[in-house]
Amino acid sequence: xxxxxxxxxxxxxxxxxxxxxxxxxxxxxxxxxxxxxxxxxxxxxxxxxxxxxxxxxxxxxxxxxxxxxxxxxxxxxxxxxxxxxxxxxxxxxxxxxxxxxxxxxxxxxxxxxxxxxxxxxxxxxxxxxxxxxxxxxxxxxxxxxxxxxxxxxxxxxxxxxxxxxxxxxxxxxxxxxxxxxxxxxxxxxxxxxxxxxxxxxxxxxxxxxxxxxxxxxxxxxxxxxxxxxxxxxxxxxxxxxxxxxxxxxxxxxxxxxxxxxxxxxxxxxxxxxxxxxxxxxxxxxxxxxxxxxxxxxxxxxxxxxxxxxxxxxxxxxxxxxxxxxxxxxxxxxxxxxxxxxxxxxxxxxxxxxxxxxxxxxxxxxxxxxxxxxxxxxxxxxxxxxxxxxxxxxxxxxxxxxxxxxxxxxxxxxxxxxxxxxxxxxxxxxxxxxxxxxxxxxxxxxxxxxxxxxxxxxxxxxxxxxxxxxxxxxxxxxxxxxxxxxxxxxxxxxxxxxxxxxxxxxxxxxxxxxxxxxxxxxxxxxxxxxxxxxxxxxxxxxxxxxxxxxxxxxx
Amino acid sequence: xxxxxxxxxxxxxxxxxxxxxxxxxxxxxxxxxxxxxxxxxxxxxxxxxxxxxxxxxxxxxxxxxxxxxxxxxxxxxxxxxxxxxxxxxxxxxxxxxxxxxxxxxxxxxxxxxxxxxxxxxxxxxxxxxxxxxxxxxxxxxxxxxxxxxxxxxxxxxxxxxxxxxxxxxxxxxxxxxxxxxxxxxxxxxxxxxxxxxxxxxxxxxxxxxxxxxxxxxxxxxxxxxxxx
Numbered sequence: 158x159x160x161x162x163x164x165x166x167x168x169x170x171x172x173x174x175x176x177x178x179x180x181x182x183x184x185x186x187x188x189x190x191x192x193x194x195x196x197x198x199x200x201x202x203x204x205x206x207x208x209x210x211x212x213x214x215x216x217x218x219x220x221x222x223x224x225x226x227x228x229x230x231x232x233x234x235x236x237x238x239x240x241x242x243x244x245x246x247x248x249x250x251x252x253x254x255x256x257x258x259x260x261x262x263x264x265x266x267x268x269x270x271x272x273x274x275x276x277x278x279x280x281x282x283x284x285x286x287x288x289x290x291x292x293x294x295x296x297x298x299x300x301x302x303x304x305x306x307x308x309x310x311x312x313x314x315x316x317x318x319x320x321x322x323x324x325x326x327x328x329x330x331x332x333x334x335x336x337x338x339x340x341x342x343x344x345x346x347x348x349x350x351x352x353x354x355x356x357x358x359x360x361x362x363x364x365x366x367x368x369x370x371x372x373x374x375x376x377x378x379x380x381x382x383x384x385x386x387x388x389x390x391x392x393x394x395x396x397x398x399x400x401x402x403x404x405x406x407x408x409x410x411x412x413x414x415x416x417x418x419x420x421x422x423x424x425x426x427x428x429x430x431x432x433x434x435x436x437x438x439x440x441x442x443x444x445x446x447x448x449x450x451x452x453x454x455x456x457x458x459x460x461x462x463x464x465x466x467x468x469x470x471x472x473x474x475x476x477x478x479x480x481x482x483x484x485x486x487x488x489x490x491x492x493x494x495x496x497x498x499x500x501x502x503x504x505x506x507x508x509x510x511x512x513x514x515x516x517x518x519x520x521x522x523x524x525x526x527x528x529x530x531x532x533x534x535x536x537x538x539x540x541x542x543x544x545x546x547x548x549x550x551x552x553x554x555x556x557x558x559x560x561x562x563x564x565x566x567x568x569x570x571x572x573x574x575x576x577x578x579x580x581x582x583x584x585x586x587x588x589x590x591x592x593x594x595x596x597x598x599x600x601x602x603x604x605x606x607x608x609x610x611x612x613x614x615x616x617x618x619x620x621x622x623x624x625x626x627x628x629x630x631x632x633x634x635x636x637x638x639x640x641x642x643x644x645x646x647x648x649x650x651x652x653x654x655x656x657x658x659x660x661x662x663x664x665x666x667x668x669x670x671x672x673x674x675x676x677x678x679x680x681x682x683x684x685x686x687x688x689x690x691x692x693x694x695x696x697x698x699x700x701x702x703x704x705x706x707x708x709x710x711x
Numbered sequence: 712x713x714x715x716x717x718x719x720x721x722x723x724x725x726x727x728x729x730x731x732x733x734x735x736x737x738x739x740x741x742x743x744x745x746x747x748x749x750x751x752x753x754x755x756x757x758x759x760x761x762x763x764x765x766x767x768x769x770x771x772x773x774x775x776x777x778x779x780x781x782x783x784x785x786x787x788x789x790x791x792x793x794x795x796x797x798x799x800x801x802x803x804x805x806x807x808x809x810x811x812x813x814x815x816x817x818x819x820x821x822x823x824x825x826x827x828x829x830x831x832x833x834x835x836x837x838x839x840x841x842x843x844x845x846x847x848x849x850x851x852x853x854x855x856x857x858x859x860x861x862x863x864x865x866x867x868x869x870x871x872x873x874x875x876x877x878x879x880x881x882x883x884x885x886x887x888x889x890x891x892x893x894x895x896x897x898x899x900x901x902x903x904x905x906x907x908x909x910x911x912x913x914x915x916x917x918x919x920x921x922x923x924x925x926x927x928x929x930x931x932x933x934x935x936x937x938x939x
Contacts, residue, residue: 465792465813470724472814473732504814522797524900527928536884562928567899 195387230338260293509640602685612660717758746770780806784863786827803904826892841874842922
């Protein structure tokens with residue numbers, strides 16, 4: 158692009174920008190819009206009115222001038238005609254002298270030096286006569302001041318004609334607009350003459366200019382006044398509206414006590430009143446919801462306490478019975494065992510239910526500290542060893558050599574991973590389970606991969622549903638509560654993290670937990686692929702894609 | 712001699728059950744069913760350990776905990792039905808050494824109680840230094856420049872654990888195992904809260920600790936011994 162082209166381009170861009178700025182101001186400011194509209198409309202009205210007024214004045218002035226000019230010219234003509242007819246000598250010389258006298262006399266009538274008009278006696282050209290036709294008149298104007306159209310009209314019609322013209326002076330003064338009246342004059346012996354009266358319109362022009370200036374000034378003042386008035390009037394309306402907007406903004410920002418000031422009894426006062434009513438009603442409802450939430454939380458806490466205390470007693474009693482079961486008869490001993498195992502299940506279910514309802518009540522609190530994910534993984538795997546042994550499943554751990562610090566709630570992260578690992582071991586069908594950790598600057602991820610039955614299409618998003626089971630017909634072996642993954646998902650969301658599942662029938666499943674390295678920072682990407690690298694070749698496209706939790710709605 | 716355990720719990724069935732379990736394990740239980748009388752019973756019975764329910768009629772468990780801690784360093788184990796962070800931290804901050812969440816198994820409870828009552832039988836005379844503090848392990852005394860600092864047994868154990876291996880960084884998990892006797896990872900907030908309380912007693916400026924130093928992302932270690 159040439160320098161010029163570049164400059165032009167920049168200029169265009171700058172113009173575009175300022176146009177855009179004005180445009181956005183125009184859209185945003187009601188005030189500006191009203192004032193500008195008033196300005197444009199009143200300017201148009203003033204312009205039209207001024208034009209009409211000016212043309213009326215002009216027409217009136219010129220008409221009067223025209224009337225008197227025609228009268229003057231007629232009188233002069235009849236005078237001249239009279240003198241010519243009274244003269245019986247018809248030789249060219251004496252006629253010429255006479256014409257000169259007449260012209261002089263007529264010119265003198267106009268007065269001097271401020272001549273009201275100029276007089277010209279011009280001979281009508283006659284191709285059939287070779288007689289010399291001298292010109293007469295007040296010698297200050299040039300004969301070409303009379304337009305040829307007028308001369309032709311006079312010669313053809315042989316009657317008085319008139320038109321507007323430019324009067325040109327012999328002494329080089331600037332030509333002035335004027336009015337020309339002409340009439341034929343027959344001079345015996347010499348031929349046809351034309352008598353022209355030229356009336357300068359300087360005075361009228363001055364008057365008109367004055368009127369015009371006055372109109373322009375008056376119009377401008379009027380338009381500006383109107384704009385100022387509209388500005389003031391709009392301000393009266395816009396200011397309360399802006400105040401209302403500001404109040405509404407504050408209100409929506411959570412300052413529920415914010416109210417508008419009600420002044421007077423007008424429409425704006427009504428707006429303020431209804432706004433305040435709306436605000437009060439909203440505030441009431443929000444308070445109600447808050448109260449409900451508080452009641453709910455309180456209820457959960459109370460239920461928790463009330464249920465747990467007797468459960469503790471039952472638990473301890475059952476334990477003592479269980480310890481002593483060898484002394485019982487077989488039926489009672491078995492009952493003691495059943496009591497023990499089902500109490501475990503009951504307890505787990507109660508814990509999970511309370512945890513879920515705590516999330517539902519929005520009462521879950523994140524207790525953040527720097528956590529080394531590798532440590533958490535190590536602990537979780539260690540804790541799951543008994544289960545893994547029972548299921549004859551090998552658990553492999555792949556962690557990076559460097560620390561993988563994440564700002565997170567260690568108890569919750571541990572619970573997520575515990576749930577994922579237990580879930581994986583339960584579904585691994587004896588094949589190895591791999592737990593691996595990945596880390597980058599922004600995020601850290603833990604993947605739990607099993608090679609069990611896998612997930613059918615569509616199930617990847619279902620696994621996080623409460624009480625969802627992949628196969629209702631399958632025997633429950635470890636008695637999971639059915640809430641583990643739902644709680645894990647809530648835990649991940651509370652961290653602003655993702656918990657996703659991948660799976661294929663017969664190719665196992667992969668659960669990936671991604672956490673932001675810094676608490677409360679937003680996750681953009683995970684350092685680990687959701688689809689495991691060892692997924693069966695040739696079927697790279699996962700049949701079921703993970704359910705990425707909506708991290709925003711936490 | 713049997714260790715005496717004060718059980719402060721308003722639920723008669725649970726209290727009775729706790730009594731059965733404790734007696735079965737060779738402890739001597741004393742009972743109190745409401746918070747207002749708890750401190751009186753405590754003074755009278757002089758227990759070796761207090762099992763304290765967090766929710767009590769009359770006076771809350773937190774207040775009872777504060778009262779007992781104000782006049783004694785006796786180990787306090789909270790029984791809590793709440794697993795909410797705030798309640799547990801509040802309980803620990805008001806002086807409890809450990810907590811146990813209902814419902815718990817009898818073995819779990821007994822293990823907790825035994826850990827808190829555990830004392831090295833006739834410990835070898837040992838003197839340790841940490842920062843500008845001198846620790847007499849056998850005499851259970853901590854002094855700064857000759858003037859004694861009053862620590863609860865748990866705080867003392869925590870300080871000794873750190874002082875015995877200066878320069879070693881202790882993770883919270885290791886401290887939980889050494890001081891609280893948790894074999895598996897438990898609630899690391901126990902460590903955090905007690906380190907805070909320990910610091911408030913031994914540090915010149917608890918905001919800028921010099922004796923128990925935080926190693927970010929790892930845990931704690933003993934600060935360099937100062938010449939004073």
